[in-house]
Structure formats: C-alpha cells, structure tokens
Amino acid sequence: MQASGVSRRLMAVVLGVVCSVAPALAQDAAHQHEATSPGGWQWAVDSRAFVGYNYQKREFTDFDEVESQNWVMTALSKTFARGSRLHFVGMFSAEPWTLRAIGSPQVFQTGETFEGAPLVDYQHPHDLFMNLGGHFTQPVGATSVTVSAYAVGPAPIGPPAFMHRASAADNPQSPLSHHYLDATHVTPGVVSISVERSGFGLEVGAFQGLEPDEDRLDLDTAALDSFSARLSWAKGPWQFQISGADLKTPERKSPYDAQRITASASYYKGDERRSIAWLAAFGQNRETFGNLKAYLFEATRRSGHNSFYARAESVAKDILDAGFHPIGSTHTHRQSQVGALTLGYLRTLSSRSFGAIGVGGDFTGYLVPDNLKESYGSPLSFHVFVRLSGKAGIPISHH
Amino acid sequence: MLRAVFLLVMILAVGCSGGQAATAPTSPTSSTGVAPVTNTAADTPTITISSSGMTPLELTIRVGQRVTFVNNDIRAHDVVGGIDPSHPDCPEIVQMGFLSPGQRRNTGVFTTARACDYHDHTMLSVPAFQGRIIIK
Numbered sequence: 285m286q287a288s289g290v291s292r293r294l295m296a297v298v299l300g301v302v303c304s305v306a307p308a309l310a311q312d313a314a315h316q317h318e319a320t321s322p323g324g325w326q327w328a329v330d331s332r333a334f335v336g337y338n339y340q341k342r343e344f345t346d347f348d349e350v351e352s353q354n355w356v357m358t359a360l361s362k363t364f365a366r367g368s369r370l371h372f373v374g375m376f377s378a379e380p381w382t383l384r385a386i387g388s389p390q391v392f393q394t395g396e397t398f399e400g401a402p403l404v405d406y407q408h409p410h411d412l413f414m415n416l417g418g419h420f421t422q423p424v425g426a427t428s429v430t431v432s433a434y435a436v437g438p439a440p441i442g443p444p445a446f447m448h449r450a451s452a453a454d455n456p457q458s459p460l461s462h463h464y465l466d467a468t469h470v471t472p473g474v475v476s477i478s479v480e481r482s483g484f485g486l487e488v489g490a491f492q493g494l495e496p497d498e499d500r501l502d503l504d505t506a507a508l509d510s511f512s513a514r515l516s517w518a519k520g521p522w523q524f525q526i527s528g529a530d531l532k533t534p535e536r537k538s539p540y541d542a543q544r545i546t547a548s549a550s551y552y553k554g555d556e557r558r559s560i561a562w563l564a565a566f567g568q569n570r571e572t573f574g575n576l577k578a579y580l581f582e583a584t585r586r587s588g589h590n591s592f593y594a595r596a597e598s599v600a601k602d603i604l605d606a607g608f609h610p611i612g613s614t615h616t617h618r619q620s621q622v623g624a625l626t627l628g629y630l631r632t633l634s635s636r637s638f639g640a641i642g643v644g645g646d647f648t649g650y651l652v653p654d655n656l657k658e659s660y661g662s663p664l665s666f667h668v669f670v671r672l673s674g675k676a677g678i679p680i681s682h683h
Numbered sequence: 684m685l686r687a688v689f690l691l692v693m694i695l696a697v698g699c700s701g702g703q704a705a706t707a708p709t710s711p712t713s714s715t716g717v718a719p720v721t722n723t724a725a726d727t728p729t730i731t732i733s734s735s736g737m738t739p740l741e742l743t744i745r746v747g748q749r750v751t752f753v754n755n756d757i758r759a760h761d762v763v764g765g766i767d768p769s770h771p772d773c774p775e776i777v778q779m780g781f782l783s784p785g786q787r788r789n790t791g792v793f794t795t796a797r798a799c800d801y802h803d804h805t806m807l808s809v810p811a812f813q814g815r816i817i818i819k
Contacts, residue, residue: 345784401805607763
C-alpha cells in the first residue's frame with residue numbers, strides 16, 4: 285500500500301500529527317519509572333513524530349523529501365500484591381505511509397532491502413507493528429526475574445534503540461551504525477529472560493535472526509533461530525552494557541550467519557526541561573565477508589525551550605560489494621570507513637502536560653574515504669522539521 | 684526571533700520541495716555542473732539503468748569501442764561482467780562496478796570479438812538487470 289507525490293506528503297503530515305496528538309507516555313525512556321504499587325490496570329501512551337524536509341546533496345543527483353518519522357507506544361500493566369508485574373506493550377509506526385517504500389534518503393545508510401535489492405543510501409521505513417508483546421516480572425528477594433515474549437520486540441542486544449534514547453530524542457535521523465548496534469529493536473519473534481539485582485542485569489534471548497521483510501504491514505513469523513546475551517549495569521545517571529548475538533542468516537541478500545558484539549556507556553541527568561544525555565557505543569558485525577566496525581557518540585543538551593544535539597559516527601560500510609551472494613561466494617568485501625557529524629537544534633514552541641510541539645533543524649557533513657570519492661564526492665545533508673510529542677497515562681518504562 | 688526564522692525556513696522548504704522523493708537524474712552531471720571526466724565521446728554506445736532494468740538488454744558494438752553505463756535510477760547499481768557472481772568474465776566490464784544515482788562510467792575498450800554477459804550485483808537473478816554486449 286503506497287502513496288506518492290502530493291498525496292503522500294499530505295499523508296505524511298496528517299499521519300505524523302495524528303501519531304503525536306494521541307495521548308502518550310513520558311518522552312524519555314531514561315528517566316521513566318515503573319509503577320510498583322499493587323492495584324488495577326494502568327495504561328499509558330507515548331508518541332513522537334518528526335514531520336519535515338530532508339535534503340541530501342550528492343555528487344551527481346541531489347535528493348529531497350517531505351516525510352515523517354513517527355511512532356506511538358502503548359502500554360498496559362498491572363502490579364500484584366507481592367510486587368510481581370504484568371506488562372503489555374504495543375508500538376506502532378505510520379512510516380509505511382509517511383516514508384517512501386524505499387525509505388528515507390540518507391547518505392551511506394544501509395540495512396534491509398527494497399524490491400529484493402540491498403538498501404544503500406536509504407533508511408528503511410519501520411514496520412507498522414514495531415512492538416507487540418509483554419513481560420512478567422517477579423521479585424525474588426532483592427532480585428527480580430523477568431520473562432518476556434514478543435511477536436515483535438527488542439532482542440536483548442545493544443543499547444536501547446535510538447528512538448528511545450534521551451541522547452537521540454530530538455534527532456530525526458537513524459544512526460549510520462543502526463544495523464551494527466540496535467537494529468534488532470524490531471525483531472519478529474523474541475523470547476527472553478532477565479535477572480536483575482543491585483543495578484546489575486543479565487539477559488538472554490532467542491529470536492528470529494532474519495531481518496524484517498519488505499511488507500511493512502504484516503507480522504513476520506519464523507523459527508527462533510538466533511541467540512543473544514547482554515550484561516548491563518546501571519547506577520545513578522550511568523548505564524553500561526556489553527552484549528553479543530549469534531545471528532542466523534540476518535540479511536536477506538546473504539545465505540551466511542553472522543555475529544554481532546556491542547558495548548556502550550550512557551549518561552542521563554536532569555528532567556524534561558533541563559538535561560544532559562550522551563551515549564558512546566561500539567558495534568561490530570562479524571560476517572563471512574569481513575568484520576565491520578562502528579563507533580558512535582551522540583549527545584543532547586536541553587535547557588528550557590532549547591535543545592542542542594550532536595552525533596558523530598565512524599562506520600565501516602561494504603557499499604561497494606553490497607550485492608547478493610549465493611552460497612560459495614565468500615570473497616572479502618571492500619570496506620569504506622565513512623564518517624558523519626550531525627549538529628542540530630530544536631526549539632520547543634509549546635509544552636503542555638499532554639505533549640509538546642517544536643521546530644528544529646540539523647546539518648550533517650561526511651568524511652568520504654578514497655574508494656567512495658568518485659561516486660559520492662562531498663555529500664551534505666540537512667533537515668528542517670516540526671517535532672510533535674504526546675503522552676498520557678502513567679509513566680511506564682519502554683523496556 | 685529565532686522561532687520566526689525556523690518557521691520561515693520550514694515554510695520555504697516545504698513549499699519548494701517539488702514533491703519528488705528524489706530528483707530524477709535525467710541529466711547526470713556532477714555537483715559543479717561539469718560532466719564527470721570518465722564520460723566518453725558522443726558516439727559511445729550507452730546502456731541506461733532505470734528502476735525497471737537495463738536498456739538495451741542486448742547491445743552490439745564494434746571491436747575497439749567502449750560502452751557507457753548511465754544510472755538513471757534513484758538507487759545505486761553495481762555492474763559486473765559475467766552472467767552471475769560465480770562466473771566473472773569480461774574485465775572490460777568488471778572495472779565498471781558501483782554507480783551512484785546519476786553517475787555514468789565507461790567500460791574498458793573491447794578488443795576482442797565475442798559476447799560479454801553482465802549482471803547487476805544488487806539485482807541478482809532479475810532478468811531485466813542481466814544483459815549482453817556483443818562485440819563484432
């Protein structure tokens with residue numbers, strides 16, 4: 285189901301607004317607290333939409349797009365007498381309609397496919413169903429044990445997905461390292477168990493390793509053939525995690541398995557009006573065709589109605605060999621270490637208890653390695669956007 | 684004041700976007716408006732790449748000529764000699780490789796009379812992206 289031209293742009297605006305005026309949860313996962321007192325069912329909704337203009341200056345052909353990145357997260361939970369808690373999550377995105385089917389133009393972005401071909405220079409739209417499932421937490425003394433099951437959900441690997449991070453909350457772009465760190469936040473089929481005590485957490489999970497297909501409206505189903513583990517520690521404003529995953533044929537263009545390792549440190553301090561948040565992360569995809577590393581640093585500083593954000597990345601991409609590889613084709617890919625630096629600003633125009641509206645913009649410059657200079661030259665990109673956010677109900681953790 | 688500037692930028696940007704997700708690369712030039720140096724003389728046979736495939740799929744040229752590939756699609760393509768990755772062939776085509784949207788590049792000079800198959804590495808097994816150059 286696709287739209288194009290003026291109708292698609294109008295749809296982007298309308299759906300983006302609809303997504304965000306829906307009542308919603310707290311804006312930043314980093315400072316949300318879970319309801320712990322026993323009682324009836326509690327609910328919450330959280331949403332965010334960027335509606336804006338994306339311009340990409342390229343070597344041969346420039347790209348521009350009016351588009352919207354957006355999501356709505358709903359939660360329903362109940363806390364029982366002994367502190368155990370049942371929690372359901374549904375997270376949805378209108379991006380199948382507010383982005384083109386090929387995705388949002390973004391220089392050097394890779395991951396997933398379009399019309400059977402690997403996506404290069406586009407960020408794929410997220411599926412309509414981004415999360416659908418729940419978890420049950422049982423305290424055992426000072427330890428809590430959580431069992432999770434999702435038809436679509438986050439596999440326990442990597443830092444929180446970019447859209448849930450306080451350090452990236454005001455930035456409409458996906459990181460170029462998305463498929464090295466947190467792309468499994470929308471994994472079709474996940475079961476996991478976690479144990480947490482004194483800030484230390486250990487999670488293990490089984491999930492479908494294959495990335496989502498191109499049908500953005502369906503629920504993908506397949507065997508839980510991949511595994512991951514994450515060790516985390518949180519104290520005060522600090523969060524740390526290391527994680528690894530064994531991924532069964534994660535890419536639709538390759539018949540080979542892969543491994544992913546990640547490590548990250550993050551910091552968040554403040555409240556909705558005044559805060560500082562940053563994340564430093566490393567990710568590596570270990571593939572038959574070579575090991576691809578990614579380094580990410582991002583930060584957001586909020587002060588009153590002003591928010592400044594930045595993101596710096598250095599990511600090894602195998603764009604020059606990003607084709608299909610039948611079994612037996614195992615040559616080493618040529619790698620291109622690309623760099624990107626984004627600087628952005630968001631001005632909140634109005635903020636109420638049920639949501640906020642702001643306008644912003646950002647600019648990204650790129651470091652282009654020698655082996656891509658002929659095809660890419662010196663690309664630049666900028667965004668100007670309206671950001672809408674909404675919240676209602678009790679604050680509930682995104683995870 | 685700052686608020687007014689941002690609103691103005693938003694209005695201008697939305698109003699001037701032209702409604703295209705990507706500017707159709709109908710006239711590929713570099714960002715400076717100068718044709719890339721790899722362009723060839725006007726009589727060089729040309730194969731155009733679009734979202735629907737290569738045109739023409741079969742091209743006949745003379746010994747001693749090159750072929751220009753032009754990517755008029757909104758996505759990158761990767762032109763490789765041989766019928767598939769397991770059968771690399773025709774080094775004149777192998778040197779083509781990655782083509783950004785709007786980019787054009789020449790093959791090497793074909794010095795031998797023969798038939799050269801080629802394929803798009805990103806669109807494997809799609810017949811519209813598998814072609815042949817016949818050198819006579």
